Amino acid sequence: MxxxxxxxxxxxxxxxxxxxxxxxxxxxxxxxxxxxxxxxxxxxxxxxxxxxxxxxxxxxxxxxxxxxxxxxxxxxDLSQLVRHFEKGQEETITIAVDASTDSALLIPVLAELQAVFPETRMVLRAEVLSGAVGAVKSGEAALAIAPMLPVMLEEEGLDYIAVDRIVMRNVAAPTLIDAMDGPERLSDLRRFTQVIARDSGPASGLFDRELGVQKGQRRWYVGDLHTKKALLLAGLGWGRLPEHMIAGELAKGELREIALPHTHLAFEAGIFAFRQPRPVIGPVATALWKSFESRSADAASS
CATH class of the missing domain: 1.10.10.10 (Winged helix-like DNA-binding domain superfamily/Winged helix DNA-binding domain)
Structure with a gap:
């Protein structure tokens, strides 16, 4: 037959x-x-x-x-797969995505990629803090998307593109805010548990420190931001989360912002796409990088 x-x-x-x-x-x-x-x-x-x-x-x-x-x-399907690899297109592309990155930033880019390269398997690898940098430097990820300071990326010798901005806010449940009784100094927060997302990477160089965590601070560690958010909503601690994750809870009063007069205020950070310099990559990773370049240029001109 x-x-x-x-x-x-x-x-x-x-x-x-x-x-x-x-x-x-x-x-x-x-x-x-x-x-x-x-x-x-x-x-x-x-x-x-x-x-x-x-x-x-x-x-x-x-x-x-x-x-x-x-x-x-x-x-x-088999014929399409063979043609895909005959063109030198990658079987799998891994993108390291920091947990604080808004998925709405990635979805249009991934939709374009899927339409052009439907046979390439996409792996989105969730990371925290230095994890995205570590995944790119080790070669486990073709590129990464994460909030960073340009000096951090330059110190690591990476190519990078600014693709978006993110606002981080220190928040807690109303019951915990009330218990804090109008804190004015950072030391006033020491006896209230700070919930911290544990670094998923090697935490070397500029990452080798706990930014925003004071000595003697009561602290809990979690592996992801969704668990951190759940703990904060339950009044079990306070901590910093990206605004896009908590906008609804802030609007409904389920979370409130902690704003000390001089520290722990909301701050804005850049989100960058970054990769190894002079990478040996195939057409799929190249198209992905060019898509971020195009979106960065559009954002800069708007």
Whole structure:
């Protein structure tokens, strides 16, 4: 049984006649009829009821046809996959994404990539603080998206593009804010648990410190920002979260901002796409980088 015979079967069923199928396939009618007869010989039964004006599948023919559709679909997928790799396109692309990055920034870029390179498997790797830099430097990620200071990226020797901005706010549940009783100094927060997202990377260089955490501070550590947010909403501690994650809770009063007169105020940081300098990358990673470059240029001109 050959794929070509199954394609003929599909064309005859979909068009309703040998003549119409031959026109669709750009073949002669005898060639189409011969392919059908060969298929019937191999299955050992008639696949069509030829007594009427229009060819109708027999009960067995219907089962063979439905199975042939699955086989042809898998064959088409395989052919597309082979063509994909013949062009040198990557099997998998890993992007390290800092947990504080708004997914709305990535979705349009990923949608474009999926439309052009549907066979490339995309892996979005969640990281915290230095984790994104570590994933890029180790080669485990082709590129990363994370809030950073340019000096950090330059110290690590990475290529980078500014793609967005993020606002970080120190917040707590109203019950904990009330218990703080109007703190004025950083030391006033020491006895209230600070919830901190643990660094997922090597935490070397400029990352080798706990920014915004004072000595003697009560602290809990979590592995992701969603757990951190849940703890803050429950009144179990205070901490810094990106504004896009808590805008709804701030609007409803479920969280309130902690703003000391001189410290722990809201601050804005740049979000960057970055990668190894002079990377050896394929067309998919190249297209991804160019997409971020284009969006960065559009943002700068607007």
């Amino acid at each position: 050959k794929l070509d015979q199954l394609k003929v079967l599909r064309a005859v069923v979909e068009t309703g006649s040998v003549k119409a199928a031959s026109e669709r396939l750009n073949r002669t009618q005898p060639a189409v009829s011969q392919a059908l007869k060969a298929l019937e010989f191999q299955t050992g039964t008639e696949l069509f009821d030829r007594s009427g004006y229009r060819l109708e599948l027999t009960a067995v023919g219907r089962q063979v046809y439905l199975q042939s559709l699955r086989v042809l679909a898998e064959a088409d």
